[in-house]
Amino acid sequence: MTKNALTDALISSAIALALSVFMIGFRTTDAPGGLVLTYKIPLVISIVAVVFLGRLFLNLFWWRRPSSTKTKNRYFDILQVRWASGGISLHGITLLLAFALPLLLFVLNAKMNLGLPLRYWFDIATLVLTYIMLGWGLNIVVGMAGLLDLGYVAFYAIGAYSYALLAQHFGLSFWVCLPLAGLLAAVWGVALGFPVLRLRGDYLAIVTLAFGEIIRIVLLNWYQFTGGPDGLSGIPRPSFFGLPFKRYGDNTFHIFMGLEYSTLHRILFLYYLILILALLTYFVTNKMRRLPIGRAWEALREDEIACRSLGINTVNTKLTAFATGAMFGGLAGSFFATRQGFISPESFTFIESAIILAIVVLGGLGSQLGVVIASVVMIGGFELLRNMSWLKLLFGEDFDPSLYRMLLFGLAMVAIMVWKPRGFISSREPTILLKEKTQ
Amino acid sequence: MSDQLSWQIDPVLDVQNLTLAFGGLVAIDDLCFQSARREITAIIGPNGAGKTTVFNCLTGFYKPDRGVIALRHDDGNQYHLERMAEFRINNRASVARTFQNIRLFTGMSVLENLLVAQHQKLMKASGMTIGALLGLGGYRSREKQAIELAMHWLETTDLHYRADDLAGDLPYGDQRRLEIARAMCTQPLLLCLDEPAAGLNPKESNMLSQLLLNIKSQEKIAILLIEHDMSVVMEISDHIVVIDYGRKISDGTPMQIRNDPKVIAAYLGVDETREAVK
Numbered sequence: 001m002t003k004n005a006l007t008d009a010l011i012s013s014a015i016a017l018a019l020s021v022f023m024i025g026f027r028t029t030d031a032p033g034g035l036v037l038t039y040k041i042p043l044v045i046s047i048v049a050v051v052f053l054g055r056l057f058l059n060l061f062w063w064r065r066p067s068s069t070k071t072k073n074r075y076f077d078i079l080q081v082r083w084a085s086g087g088i089s090l091h092g093i094t095l096l097l098a099f100a101l102p103l104l105l106f107v108l109n110a111k112m113n114l115g116l117p118l119r120y121w122f123d124i125a126t127l128v129l130t131y132i133m134l135g136w137g138l139n140i141v142v143g144m145a146g147l148l149d150l151g152y153v154a155f156y157a158i159g160a161y162s163y164a165l166l167a168q169h170f171g172l173s174f175w176v177c178l179p180l181a182g183l184l185a186a187v188w189g190v191a192l193g194f195p196v197l198r199l200r201g202d203y204l205a206i207v208t209l210a211f212g213e214i215i216r217i218v219l220l221n222w223y224q225f226t227g228g229p230d231g232l233s234g235i236p237r238p239s240f241f242g243l244p245f246k247r248y249g250d251n252t253f254h255i256f257m258g259l260e261y262s263t264l265h266r267i268l269f270l271y272y273l274i275l276i277l278a279l280l281t282y283f284v285t286n287k288m289r290r291l292p293i294g295r296a297w298e299a300l301r302e303d304e305i306a307c308r309s310l311g312i313n314t315v316n317t318k319l320t321a322f323a324t325g326a327m328f329g330g331l332a333g334s335f336f337a338t339r340q341g342f343i344s345p346e347s348f349t350f351i352e353s354a355i356i357l358a359i360v361v362l363g364g365l366g367s368q369l370g371v372v373i374a375s376v377v378m379i380g381g382f383e384l385l386r387n388m389s390w391l392k393l394l395f396g397e398d399f400d401p402s403l404y405r406m407l408l409f410g411l412a413m414v415a416i417m418v419w420k421p422r423g424f425i426s427s428r429e430p431t432i433l434l435k436e437k438t439q
Numbered sequence: 440m441s442d443q444l445s446w447q448i449d450p451v452l453d454v455q456n457l458t459l460a461f462g463g464l465v466a467i468d469d470l471c472f473q474s475a476r477r478e479i480t481a482i483i484g485p486n487g488a489g490k491t492t493v494f495n496c497l498t499g500f501y502k503p504d505r506g507v508i509a510l511r512h513d514d515g516n517q518y519h520l521e522r523m524a525e526f527r528i529n530n531r532a533s534v535a536r537t538f539q540n541i542r543l544f545t546g547m548s549v550l551e552n553l554l555v556a557q558h559q560k561l562m563k564a565s566g567m568t569i570g571a572l573l574g575l576g577g578y579r580s581r582e583k584q585a586i587e588l589a590m591h592w593l594e595t596t597d598l599h600y601r602a603d604d605l606a607g608d609l610p611y612g613d614q615r616r617l618e619i620a621r622a623m624c625t626q627p628l629l630l631c632l633d634e635p636a637a638g639l640n641p642k643e644s645n646m647l648s649q650l651l652l653n654i655k656s657q658e659k660i661a662i663l664l665i666e667h668d669m670s671v672v673m674e675i676s677d678h679i680v681v682i683d684y685g686r687k688i689s690d691g692t693p694m695q696i697r698n699d700p701k702v703i704a705a706y707l708g709v710d711e712t713r714e715a716v717k
Contacts, residue, residue, distance in 0.1 A: 288572070291572070291578075292558050293565070295547075298544070298546070298547060302543075302545060302547060303543070305542060307555070308499075308526050309538075310529055310535070310555060310556045310558065310625055311529030311559050311625060430548045431551060432548075432551060434586070
C-alpha cells in the first residue's frame with residue numbers, strides 16, 4: 001500500500017518536474033547584452049516537493065479512507081450529527097463569539113501586544129456579517145423555495161438607493177428608512193416575482209439575471225435621480241439613538257457616554273448593527289421555516305404539482321418567498337449605504353450576486369449554519385489571501401502572492417465542491433419531530 | 440325505475456358531457472358518469488383510453504373544452520370544478536388526488552408531508568404567518584390538532600413508526616400509502632386515486648384494498664379509482680366505468696361489467712370472423 005502510494009507520488013512529481021522545468025524554471029530577462037536566461041531552480045524544487053508530498057498525503061490518508069462514509073445516507077453528515085447532538089450549544093457558541101469578538105480582539109491586542117489593525121479587523125467582520133445576512137436572505141429564495149435567483153444583488157441595490165435617496169431628499173433618519181427600504185425591496189421582489197411565476201430552473205435563472213442587470217443599468221443611466229455613475233455621496237451616517245458619532249458637536253456619542261473620542265466607536269456600532277440585523281434575519285427565517293409558509297416553500301421546491309393538488313396557492317407562495325428574500329436584501333442594502341456613505345452602481349454588479357449565491361451553495365442549500373461557515377470561508381478567506389507574504393518563503397522572493405489570489409480562491413472553491421458536493425452542511429433539519437412531542 | 444342504482448339517486452360527483460381534445464386527438468369524448476358517497480367508483484380501460492386525462496380534468500390540471508363537472512357538498516353547495524383553479528379545487532371543493540408516478544415531497548419527513556397537506560388550515564391558524572411571527576393567536580394548539588390528524592392517518596396506513604423519516608427513504612409500497620394518507624389529510628369529499636396499486640406486490644396490493652375499504656367505511660367520502668389490477672378493482676369497487684378511446688363503453692356494477700360483451704371486446708379484441716358475419 002505504501003509502496004503503491006510512493007510510486008504514484010514519484011510519477012506525479014516526475015510529471016510536475018517535466019512541466020515546471022520549462023514553464024517555470026527558465027525565464028528570459030532583459031540584460032545589457034540582450035535576452036538572458038535566468039534559472040529558478042528553488043521554485044521548481046518547491047513545486048515538485050509540494051506535488052510529491054501532496055500526492056503522498058492524498059494516497060495515504062485521503063483516498064484510503066474506508067468507503068463506508070461515502071455510501072452512507074446522503075442526508076447523513078458527520079458535521080451534522082455533531083451539530084444536531086449539541087445543536088444549541090454550537091449555536092450559542094457562534095452567537096457568543098459574534099457578540100464578544102470586538103472585546104476579544106481588544107483584549108488580545110492589549111495583553112499580547114499584537115498590534116492588530118483593529119479597524120481593519122472590525123471592517124472585515126462587518127463585511128462577513130453583511131454577506132451572512134445576504135446569504136440568509138437569498139437562502140429563502142434559493143435554498144428553501146428552490147427558485148434560482150441570479151439577480152439578488154438588485155434588491156441589495158434597491159435597499160441601498162432607497163435609504164440614500166430617502167435620507168437625502170426627505171431627511172429621514174436611518175431607523176425610519178430601514179423598514180421603508182425593506183418594504184420597497186419586498187415590493188420589487190413581488191414585481192420580479194410576477195413575470196417569472198411560470199418559470200423554473202435555468203429559465204428562471206436567466207430572467208432573474210436580466211432583472212439584476214436592468215436595475216443596475218437603470219441606476220447607471222438615470223442621472224437626474226440616482227446620480228448615474230457618479231453615485232450618491234454624503235449619505236447620512238447612522239446615529240446612536242439620536243447621538244451622532246462626531247468628533248465635534250454638542251450632543252455626540254462620546255460626550256454623552258463620557259468617553260474619549262475614537263473612530264472605533266462608529267465602526268463598532270456598525271458591527272453590532274449588522275449583527276442585530278443578521279440575527280433578525282436568522283430568527284425570522286428560522287421561525288418561518290417552522291410555520292406553514294416555510295413548509296410550503298420547501299414543498300414547492302420538492303414538487304410544485306403535488307403542492308397544487310394539496311390546495312397550496314403556488315402563486316402566493318412563490319411571491320412571498322421572493323418578497324421575504326428581497327426584504328432582507330433591502331435591509332442589508334440600507335446598512336451598506338449608511339456604512340459606506342457613498343454608493344454607486346459599481347457596487348451592485350453581477351459578481352456580487354454570484355458571490356452571494358456561491359455562499360448559499362457552498363454552505364449547503366437551505367442550511368443556515370452553512371451560510372455562516374461559507375461566508376467566513378469565502379469573504380474572510382478572500383481577505384486572508386491579501387496577507388500571504390509567508391508564501392514568499394516557499395516560492396522565492398519575487399513571488400507575488402496577491403496575484404494568485406483569484407486562482408487560489410477558485411481552487412479552494414473547486415476543492416470544497418469535490419469534498420462536499422452538497423455544500424458544507426448538506427443535511428436538512430426537519431421542521432418538526434414527533435419524538436419531541438412524545439418524549 | 441326500480442333498478443335505479445345508488446350513484447344515480449344521490450351522486451356526489453356528476454360529470455356531464457365532458458370533452459377534451461388535444462389538437463386533433465379527442466382524449467375525452469362526451470363522457471358522463473356519476474359517483475356516490477361511501478362508494479368506490481373504478482374507472483378502467485386499456486392504456487391510453489383517457490383515464491388519467493379525466494382525473495386531470497376533475498382536479499383542474501386540464502381545462503375541459505366542454506362539459507360540466509359538478510360536485511355537491513352536504514350543505515347544498517355545488518361546485519363547478521371545470522371553472523376552478525386547481526388549488527381551489529382542493530381547498531374549496533375538497534377534492535384530493537394521488538398521482539400515477541408518486542409525487543411525495545421526498546426531501547421532507549413523513550410528518551411534514553402530512554402537515555403540508557393541511558397548509559390552508561394551518562396558514563389561517565398562523566394568522567397568515569405574520570400573527571404567528573409576532574406570537575399572536577393559538578397557532579400551537581392548531582398545529583397540535585394537525586399533528587393528531589396526521590398521526591391518525593399514519594396509523595390507518597400503518598406508517599406511524601416512520602413519522603420522522605424522510606418520505607423519499609420509504610419503500611415503494613409505503614410511499615403509495617403515504618400519498619393516500621397525505622391526500623386524506625386535506626379532508627376531502629372526493630378522493631381520486633390514480634393507479635394506487637401499480638408496482639405493488641400481491642401482499643401490498645391486498646393491504647391497499649383493505650385500506651381503501653377501511654376509508655370507505657369510516658369516512659363519508661366518494662372514492663374514484665383508476666386501476667389496471669383487475670383483482671383489486673373487482674374486489675373493492677361498487678361501481679365501474681369503462682372507457683375506451685375517451686368514450687364510455689360501459690357503466691355498472693362489477694357483475695354487469697364482467698359480462699358486458701363491449702368490455703370484453705375492448706380488452707381482449709373481437710373475433711374477426713364473427714365481426715364479419717355480423
